[in-house]
Amino acid sequence: xxxxxxxxxxxxxxxxxxxxxxxxxxxxxxxxxxxxxxxxxxxxxxxxxxxxxxxxxxxxxxxxxxxxxxxxxxxxxxxxxxxxxxxxxxxxxxxxxxxxxxxxxxxxxxxxxxxxxxxxxxxxxxxxxxxxxxxxxxxxxxxxxxxxxxxxxxxxxxxxxxxxxxxxxxxxxxxxxxxxxxxxxxxxxxxxxxxxxxxxxxxxxxxxxxxxxxxxxxxxxxxxxxxxxxxxxxxxxxxxxxxxxxxxxxxxxxxxxxxxxxxxxxxxxxxx
Amino acid sequence: xxxxxxxxxxxxxxxxxxxxxxxxxxxxxxxxxxxxxxxxxxxxxxxxxxxxxxxxxxxxxxxxxxxxxxxxxxxxxxxxxxxxxxxxxxxxxxxxxxxxxxxxxxxxxxxxxxxxxxxxxxxxxxxxxxxxxxxxxxxxxxxxxxxxxxxxxx
Numbered sequence: 001x002x003x004x005x006x007x008x009x010x011x012x013x014x015x016x017x018x019x020x021x022x023x024x025x026x027x028x029x030x031x032x033x034x035x036x037x038x039x040x041x042x043x044x045x046x047x048x049x050x051x052x053x054x055x056x057x058x059x060x061x062x063x064x065x066x067x068x069x070x071x072x073x074x075x076x077x078x079x080x081x082x083x084x085x086x087x088x089x090x091x092x093x094x095x096x097x098x099x100x101x102x103x104x105x106x107x108x109x110x111x112x113x114x115x116x117x118x119x120x121x122x123x124x125x126x127x128x129x130x131x132x133x134x135x136x137x138x139x140x141x142x143x144x145x146x147x148x149x150x151x152x153x154x155x156x157x158x159x160x161x162x163x164x165x166x167x168x169x170x171x172x173x174x175x176x177x178x179x180x181x182x183x184x185x186x187x188x189x190x191x192x193x194x195x196x197x198x199x200x201x202x203x204x205x206x207x208x209x210x211x212x213x214x215x216x217x218x219x220x221x222x223x224x225x226x227x228x229x230x231x232x233x234x235x236x237x238x239x240x241x242x243x244x245x246x247x248x249x250x251x252x253x254x255x256x257x258x259x260x261x262x263x264x265x266x267x268x269x270x271x272x
Numbered sequence: 273x274x275x276x277x278x279x280x281x282x283x284x285x286x287x288x289x290x291x292x293x294x295x296x297x298x299x300x301x302x303x304x305x306x307x308x309x310x311x312x313x314x315x316x317x318x319x320x321x322x323x324x325x326x327x328x329x330x331x332x333x334x335x336x337x338x339x340x341x342x343x344x345x346x347x348x349x350x351x352x353x354x355x356x357x358x359x360x361x362x363x364x365x366x367x368x369x370x371x372x373x374x375x376x377x378x379x380x381x382x383x384x385x386x387x388x389x390x391x392x393x394x395x396x397x398x399x400x401x402x403x404x405x406x407x408x409x410x411x412x413x414x415x416x417x418x419x420x421x422x423x424x425x426x
Contacts, residue, residue, distance in 0.1 A: 011317050018325040018347050025332060026340035038336060045287075045333025052288020060292055196336075208336065247395035248302065248380055248402065249335050 033210060038181055038196075046179075053178065061201050087264065094155050121153065121269025122146065127169065129262060131202055134177030136160065136262065140270065141169045149230040151271045157236030157259035158182070158224060159268055170270075175237070175258055176202055183225040184237050186216050186254075194225050197237065197256070205238065207254040216243050216254045232271060236260075278420050279311040279323055283330065291334045300398065301405045302376055304331050308346055309375040310413045312353030314421050324350030341386035345379045352378070365411065372410025376403040 025041055032039035038046075068076070122144050128137030140146055142165050150162045152172045160174040161182065173180050176199040184207055185192035193214035195207045207222060220240040226233025242255040286303035293301060308327045312320035328346035332339030353375065380399045 007318060011321055014318065014321045014325070015347065015351075018321065018328075018343055021325060021329065022340035022343035022347075025329065025343065026338070029332070029337055029339050033337065041329065041339065042333045042336045045330045046291070046336075049284065049288040049291050049330070049334055052285055053291040056289045056292040245394060247398050248383065250338050250341070250383075251335070 033196075050178065057178070057201060097155075121271045124152075124268055124270055126262075126266055126268060131262065134174040134180070134199060134202070135163070136172045136174065138162075138170050138172060138268065138270065139168075141166045143167055144270075145272060146170050146270050147230070147272075149228070151224070151231040151235060153235060153269050153271060154260040154265040154267075156261065156265075157238065158231075159260040159262070159265065161231065162270060174262065175199060175205055175260070180205075182231060182237075183227045184222050185225040186214070186220045186240070187223050188217070188220040189215055192225075194227075195254070197222075200255075202262075203257070205256045205258055207240075207256055209252045209254065212245070212250055212252045214252055216240055216252070218243060220254075222254070222256050230271075235271075274421060275311065275315050275319055278417065279307070279315075279319075282307045282311070283323075283327060287330050287334055290331070300401050301409070302379070302402055303409075305346070305349065305376060305379055306372065306406050306409055306413055309349055309353045309372070310410065310417045312350045313356050313371075313414070314417055315354060317351070317354040320350040320354035321347065324348075338383075338386070341383050344386065345382045348382060349375050349379045364414065368411045368414040369407040371407075372413070373403045373407035376406040 028039045028041060032042075122140055124138040124140040124144075126136050127139045130136065136159075138146075138152070146162055146165050148162050148165055152159045152162060158175055160172040160177075161180065162170050163173040164171045175182065175197065178199045180197070180199050182197045183194065184197045185194040186207075193209055193211060193216050195209040195214070197205050197207050199205050207216075209216060218240050222237040222240060224231050224233060224235040224237060236259045238256040238258040238260075240254045241257045244253050244255070245251075246253065283304060286307045290301075290303045293303070304327050308323055312323060315323065324347040325343055327350070328343030329339065331346065332342035335342070356371075377399065380402060384395060384399075
């Protein structure tokens, strides 16, 4: 087989185009990162590959879950029992915390002080859950003052971000969705290491750190960075369970176990 | 036309899988690079250049950073691969393995020049593992591409 003939001038032009594109792409991505958002090229390409990535992720998670079930079944049962006991004590703790918070707010009102900023959310019920799409539906919408981009919190921490709003309900993209992108930081480091959160699967999110040498460690607590317009700083995201370097991509990533879990949440708050 | 009909879906699948494999931490395989190098061998230089740019943009976009480094390294790999005459070089078995290992090493080392990494030991380990795995995968990849493009067996 002889290869088809190339056109030297066209090739030179294409190489030049590639070099220009490389320079422009780098600048666009760097500019977007400083504004804590994703550039249009990355957004477009991630949308393009998302159907294949979604399928591959489901296969990966299914295989991994099967393997864990086979090899660590007994250990998981014991861990489940321990977690159930912890959950029961957490429910009691949350009830007490809720009472104290209500008392605090009424005392602030008596003293003529405004409510605690960024935490006086609009209460809502979860009326639909679509774990496969990493999406939930809430019972409140435009009429209650909900807008796209607002943070949705559960008693444990940040659950997701409002994506679309109708009159009487809204759709929330969960933090664990691969399409979800939220700025976050490691509060155990001084100065805090910042990065961009992205969902991996139903129980895991990754924090891609802006600094590949960021001193993030297992056990560190991650909270929202508050660089966006709608998501306040300091909302609990979760805890670092693993730190991984990717030299081939020039990145450092932290795997985060989210604090908020859809499985145990029925009522949430939308932060205006 | 057939070349593009094979390359574009293969690149799409490879980038989708790479997005998942890469998201779990240290990447030990470079599937888009493998697809690019395989098809570039069997395509013209013009096709290889276009494919290199496209591959770099998609990979850089999926990762969300270092797009320039991705485009440049993929462009160089594509150009190198397009210089090979499949008629003159039997890209099967050990030769396919060596070629797969070689282009992965070249791409990752070139990438490191653009994006320096503090831990050289880890970089060397990951690069070698990645090159070995890509070398192994290059054997069926070259065979599949040859069959798809209906090229005569030597």
